[in-house]
Amino acid sequence: VMWVLRVLRLLLDTAGMVAIASLLSGWLVQTAPGGESDSRTADPGYSAESLAALKAERNAARAGLGRSAEWFLRAAQGDFGRSEISGLPVADLLSERIPVTARTVGTGALGGFVLALAAASLGPLGVSRRLQSAISAAGLLVLVVPSGLLALVCVFLRAPVEAAVAVAVAPRTYFHTRGMFASKAQSDWMLGAHAAGAGPARILFRHLIPATLPELAAAMGLAVVSALAVSIPAEVLTGRPGLGQLAWQSALQRDVPVVVAVTLAMLVLARVVTLLSSIPPKHAGAAI
Amino acid sequence: MNLVRISAACVLALLALIALFPMVLVADSYDEQFRDHIDEPPGARFPLGTDELGRNRLARLIRGAGTSLLFAPAAAAVGVVLAMSAGLLAASGGSFVNRAFEYAVDLMSSLPWLFVLIAIRAMLPLDASPAAVNASTFGIMAALGWAAPARVIRSVALSAPGTLWFVQADASGLPTWRIWQRWVVPVVWPVAAAQVLVNIPVFVLSEANLGLLGLGVAEPAPSLGSLLRELENVHAVADKPWLLAPAGVLAVVLGCFSVLGQRREGRI
Numbered sequence: 355v356m357w358v359l360r361v362l363r364l365l366l367d368t369a370g371m372v373a374i375a376s377l378l379s380g381w382l383v384q385t386a387p388g389g390e391s392d393s394r395t396a397d398p399g400y401s402a403e404s405l406a407a408l409k410a411e412r413n414a415a416r417a418g419l420g421r422s423a424e425w426f427l428r429a430a431q432g433d434f435g436r437s438e439i440s441g442l443p444v445a446d447l448l449s450e451r452i453p454v455t456a457r458t459v460g461t462g463a464l465g466g467f468v469l470a471l472a473a474a475s476l477g478p479l480g481v482s483r484r485l486q487s488a489i490s491a492a493g494l495l496v497l498v499v500p501s502g503l504l505a506l507v508c509v510f511l512r513a514p515v516e517a518a519v520a521v522a523v524a525p526r527t528y529f530h531t532r533g534m535f536a537s538k539a540q541s542d543w544m545l546g547a548h549a550a551g552a553g554p555a556r557i558l559f560r561h562l563i564p565a566t567l568p569e570l571a572a573a574m575g576l577a578v579v580s581a582l583a584v585s586i587p588a589e590v591l592t593g594r595p596g597l598g599q600l601a602w603q604s605a606l607q608r609d610v611p612v613v614v615a616v617t618l619a620m621l622v623l624a625r626v627v628t629l630l631s632s633i634p635p636k637h638a639g640a641a642i
Numbered sequence: 643m644n645l646v647r648i649s650a651a652c653v654l655a656l657l658a659l660i661a662l663f664p665m666v667l668v669a670d671s672y673d674e675q676f677r678d679h680i681d682e683p684p685g686a687r688f689p690l691g692t693d694e695l696g697r698n699r700l701a702r703l704i705r706g707a708g709t710s711l712l713f714a715p716a717a718a719a720v721g722v723v724l725a726m727s728a729g730l731l732a733a734s735g736g737s738f739v740n741r742a743f744e745y746a747v748d749l750m751s752s753l754p755w756l757f758v759l760i761a762i763r764a765m766l767p768l769d770a771s772p773a774a775v776n777a778s779t780f781g782i783m784a785a786l787g788w789a790a791p792a793r794v795i796r797s798v799a800l801s802a803p804g805t806l807w808f809v810q811a812d813a814s815g816l817p818t819w820r821i822w823q824r825w826v827v828p829v830v831w832p833v834a835a836a837q838v839l840v841n842i843p844v845f846v847l848s849e850a851n852l853g854l855l856g857l858g859v860a861e862p863a864p865s866l867g868s869l870l871r872e873l874e875n876v877h878a879v880a881d882k883p884w885l886l887a888p889a890g891v892l893a894v895v896l897g898c899f900s901v902l903g904q905r906r907e908g909r910i
Contacts, residue, residue: 371749498896500847502854503870503889510876583756587851591874602855605760617761620754628752 455596462519470527493525502587575631661708729795750789
């Protein structure tokens with residue numbers, strides 16, 4: 355019952371946060387100092403009358419968007435308005451690109467998580483400290499490289515974009531998981547398993563991983579949220595038509611309704627992932 | 643202070659000195675064009691060559707490093723001041739304030755930073771000056787980066803009322819605000835300083851990613867991120883390895899700040 359209540363509370367929290375973020379988005383659209391900006395005004399192909407019509411159309415759309423509550427109600431029904439540049443419904447633009455980003459983020463985050471878990475397992479498995487230090491040094495090195503550069507390296511090596519996402523996500527998850535495993539090393543049940551003569555592999559797979567399942571699920575959630583952020587430079591620099599590329603193109607063109615809708619979609623995705631990763635009951639490891 | 647930390651601090655100090663006094667290494671301005679020296683390889687006159695507009699790459703690299711070294715620490719400091727205000731307010735407030743704080747921190751933590759940065763950058767005018775774009779880019783980072791430090795600061799501040807010295811000060815009749823000002827804030831202060839050092843590399847890295855996407859510091863002013871845009875033509879890097887210089891400086895800056903941040907956090 356406690357677990358169901360916790361999930362319900364998380365769901366309510368998520369709904370509340372999305373509502374607050376939507377209202378803030380509506381307010382931002384209304385008050386943005388760049389509201390008058392339109393990249394089409396720089397196009398010499400437009401006549402003065404066309405530019406005036408574009409401006410009037412933009413101002414009318416913006417006035418509608420600016421009414422936060424109204425915008426929120428429409429957004430709740432899946433109507434995010436129309437793109438100011440292409441004129442297409444924002445919902446259609448999102449639905450075209452969500453599967454692409456889901457594949458990039460899902461595969462990348464899973465790959466990064468597996469990589470990090472494998473690297474963090476080397477300690478409990480008793481692999482040489484020198485190798486562990488080398489892996490930690492490589493992880494630190496990757497942490498100081500912008501994810502966009504990792505994407506460019508993937509382009510150079512003709513590797514899939516998911517590889518860039520996995521490599522960008524892995525170090526943070528690795529250090530988190532390694533710390534988690536290290537914190538359990540001195541617990542009574544670990545010392546008991548060692549004293550009973552259990553081998554490192556048995557301790558890892560039968561005791562350590564089951565005991566840390568809730569934390570590992572949270573780490574997987576963090577990996578997905580990190581992968582969402584990495585997806586922007588990765589998609590832009592590799593030319594993959596996902597939400598990240600859409601956000602970037604819209605930002606360059608000051609297509610505010612699309613930018614706001616993509617950001618909200620990302621917020622919802624991040625919250626849903628956080629929610630799912632916190633679902634495993636806290637007593638998952640109690641059966642040891 | 644161990645050798646690694648001293649070395650990191652010395653490297654950063656050296657880079658900051660070079661950024662403050664670029665004329666020691668290079669006499670050219672970062673935006674000066676040499677139309678007879680377009681896209682030149684490194685030589686005696688231009689140690690890192692010139693870019694496609696004939697600008698001295700070394701001058702631009704020094705200026706770019708200076709931008710990141712000046713604005714990122716400033717933004718981190720502003721962010722931690724906000725975090726300290728929010729964290730102390732939540733720690734000294736009632737359950738409603740605490741709940742609101744938790745909610746706000748959860749909301750900020752759930753936001754995918756880069757998307758939000760891009761969204762807010764998209765709302766700036768197209769004709770904003772480079773200085774305004776720099777200030778707003780790092781200002782947005784400061785405004786978004788308060789959540790994680792605030793949570794740490796609040797948890798440290800919340801542990802104070804249970805300590806013996808707090809109980810004794812309370813029993814002595816000192817007003818609560820005086821106890822917080824005289825004892826709790828000094829306890830929180832080192833944690834806040836550590837959070838500044840932790841946030842600086844995060845902000846430098848965020849700006850680098852924005853710069854790579856053309857949404858960071860505005861031209862003609864360079865930043866470490868905007869200088870990385872030349873790497874977009876990855877196949878040219880094999881012929882022009884000097885294009886990697888900004889990436890190298892970025893890695894050194896981030897590495898040094900990470901070492902300082904980790905050591906400081908570890909001590910606390």
